[in-house]
Amino acid sequence: xxxxxxxxxxxxxxxxxxxxxxxxxxxxxTIVDVYNACAIGAEKFMHAQASGRVTRPRMQQPDGSYxxxxxxxxxxxxxxxxxxxxxxxxxxxxxxxxEAQSVxxxxxxxxxxxxxxxxxxxxxxxxxxxxxxxxxxxxxxEVKNRAxxxxxxxxxxxxxxxxxxxxxxxxxxGFFTNKGHKNRKMIVVDPRNTDTAKMADIxxxxxxGRDYELLSALRVALRKEVLxxxxxxxxxxxxxxxxxxxxxxxxxxxxxxxxxxxxLSKNHNIDEAIMLxxxxxxxxxxxxxxxxxxxxxxxxxxxxxxxFGYPFCVDLSRGFARYNPGETSSxxxxxxxxxxxxxxxxxxxxxxxxxxxxxxxxxxPSVAVDPHITPTTEVxxxxxxVAFVGVEVGGNCYRMDNVPIDAxxxxxxxxGVLTDEEFLTRVNKRVxxxxxx
Amino acid sequence: MExxxxxxxxxxxxxxxxxxxxxxxxxxxxxxxxxxxTSPHGSVIVKAVxxxxxxxxxxxxxxxxxxxxxxTDPNTYSTGMPTFKGVPIEVxxxxxxxxxxSIELVQKKCRGEI
Ligand code: SF4
Numbered sequence: 006x007x008x009x010x011x012x013x014x015x016x017x018x019x020x021x022x023x024x025x026x027x028x029x030x031x032x033x034x035t036i037v038d039v040y041n042a043c044a045i046g047a048e049k050f051m052h053a054q055a056s057g058r059v060t061r062p063r064m065q066q067p068d069g070s071y072x073x074x075x076x077x078x079x080x081x082x083x084x085x086x087x088x089x090x091x092x093x094x095x096x097x098x099x100x101x102x103x104e105a106q107s108v109x110x111x112x113x114x115x116x117x118x119x120x121x122x123x124x125x126x127x128x129x130x131x132x133x134x135x136x137x138x139x140x141x142x143x144x145x146x147e148v149k150n151r152a153x154x155x156x157x158x159x160x161x162x163x164x165x166x167x168x169x170x171x172x173x174x175x176x177x178x179g180f181f182t183n184k185g186h187k188n189r190k191m192i193v194v195d196p197r198n199t200d201t202a203k204m205a206d207i208x209x210x211x212x213x214g215r216d217y218e219l220l221s222a223l224r225v226a227l228r229k230e231v232l233x234x235x236x237x238x239x240x241x242x243x244x245x246x247x248x249x250x251x252x253x254x255x256x257x258x259x260x261x262x263x264x265x266x267x268x269l270s271k272n273h274n275i276d277e278a279i280m281l282x283x284x285x286x287x288x289x290x291x292x293x294x295x296x297x298x299x300x301x302x303x304x305x306x307x308x309x310x311x312x313f314g315y316p317f318c319v320d321l322s323r324g325f326a327r328y329n330p331g332e333t334s335s336x337x338x339x340x341x342x343x344x345x346x347x348x349x350x351x352x353x354x355x356x357x358x359x360x361x362x363x364x365x366x367x368x369x370p371s372v373a374v375d376p377h378i379t380p381t382t383e384v385x386x387x388x389x390x391v392a393f394v395g396v397e398v399g400g401n402c403y404r405m406d407n408v409p410i411d412a413x414x415x416x417x418x419x420x421g422v423l424t425d426e427e428f429l430t431r432v433n434k435r436v437x438x439x440x441x442x
Numbered sequence: 443m444e445x446x447x448x449x450x451x452x453x454x455x456x457x458x459x460x461x462x463x464x465x466x467x468x469x470x471x472x473x474x475x476x477x478x479x480t481s482p483h484g485s486v487i488v489k490a491v492x493x494x495x496x497x498x499x500x501x502x503x504x505x506x507x508x509x510x511x512x513x514t515d516p517n518t519y520s521t522g523m524p525t526f527k528g529v530p531i532e533v534x535x536x537x538x539x540x541x542x543x544s545i546e547l548v549q550k551k552c553r554g555e556i
Contacts, residue, residue: 129522129523267523355508358524359516360548363548378545
């Protein structure tokens with residue numbers, strides 16, 4: 006006999022779907038099937054069960070191989086490393102619960118660490134822009150019920166947030182959008198003809214890196230001013246047409262992703278996108294939202310925000326919180342060799358950082374806490390496996406629209422494996438002893 | 443990549459460069475040939491495949507992962523964000539060189555072996 010757990014939260018992407026159904030074996034130990042999730046979400050649940058999973062911490066040996074150690078030794082190494090270090094970097098925090106983040110910050114405060122999350126390589130520039138010009142946003146529920154003009158700018162939800170369109174943005178029938186996608190007009194801005202772009206009513210195939218120009222051009226078109234014949238590779242007629250389409254809607258939303266935040270103009274792109282949203286509000290109701298990737302990167306920004314006042318790049322090394330992206334951001338610190346230890350939890354900088362930064366991590370005392378084996382765990386000095394948040398332990402998470410949702414536990418973790426929060430709590434206790442001694 | 447980054451599926455999905463058919467022709471490469479991608483910031487061996495979400499001559503696309511990060515621009519221009527996109531690259535055929543797994547690639551790069 007099997008039983009089924011309903012209303013399970015998918016701990017993968019920022020869409021944080023909350024309608025999954027997971028079938029578990031009678032003893033509550035194995036996942037048999039996952040319903041309603043997209044392929045990536047389902048894979049996350051099934052992968053948790055894969056054989057050959059590491060269930061004990063592993064310490065790197067001088068020859069580069071790894072040897073199993075106990076959790077006690079792992080706690081001791083981590084606490085010693087953090088307590089001794091002058092300026093440790095504590096990075097990640099996006100694939101874990103808010104509860105665990107909070108314990109991590111307590112440690113960081115004691116040892117004078119820098120706390121940075123994955124926003125530093127994805128939507129950090131968004132956060133800078135928001136601090137510059139503010140942000141008119143809304144929840145995904147409002148999008149579902151009201152939005153009839155949807156822009157996807159530099160993002161590809163077909164692949165990165167597979168159920169975003171079916172649950173919220175394009176297909177669902179909402180209160181004021183009772184014809185589903187027939188009510189909605191979809192504009193996609195992407196230099197590539199992505200699968201998302203193929204579904205669009207209008208696709209602006211812009212020249213790579215020319216987002217700022219096109220955003221400005223749309224603002225010009227809204228004011229009915231003159232445009233040059235082409236902007237960013239897009240003919241002006243199409244821009245006027247799009248401006249017309251946007252202003253004729255009742256409620257519009259711009260979703261934007263890495264395509265705008267990671268190109269050269271960075272935060273200025275987002276500044277401009279937000280200003281376009283503001284301009285559009287002269288004509289109709291318009292909102293803008295970042296397509297956050299990791300399921301709880303939004304939560305990390307929230308917890309850091311309410312504890313220290315800044316959403317990422319928080320430098321606690323002077324005993325009070327400082328924030329200066331470009332100086333206190335992970336990649337800059339690593340590039341300049343300013344940190345002397347690295348603690349990673351809930352992220353994989355080994356795969357996501359430029360290789361020069363990864364090399365710096367591999368040269369320092371380093372701990373990677375991650376249920377998986379990843380490029381990061383394989384260059385860190387110590388790998389601590391933990392339970393999967395949202396699969397083997399519950400916890401609070403924030404969806405991309407800043408709505409908090411409690412993730413549920415579905416099955417037990419493998420015997421003896423600690424959760425993020427348990428491991429951090431033990432490290433915290435040990436750090437306290439060391440700092441007082 | 444929730445299926446596991448140590449698995450071969452990750453290498454097959456991200457250890458690639460999507461190129462326009464016309465660029466492949468210019469290079470004289472067949473589809474699925476291994477190529478060496480070089481930028482001012484490093485180089486990496488990946489498999490050249492035909493762009494699925496094209497066309498866009500002159501534009502190559504390597505999915506996010508350690509392969510892409512071997513050639514991206516680490517400069518953040520004081521924003522904290524490395525410049526991941528819009529990096530000028532050169533592509534040459536490297537038929538006999540293997541595409542490494544994510545872990546081998548990162549480990550070897552860190553040890554300075556490649
Ligand atoms: S869209 Fe995202 S949150 Fe929803 S099931 Fe897929 S991976 Fe999970």
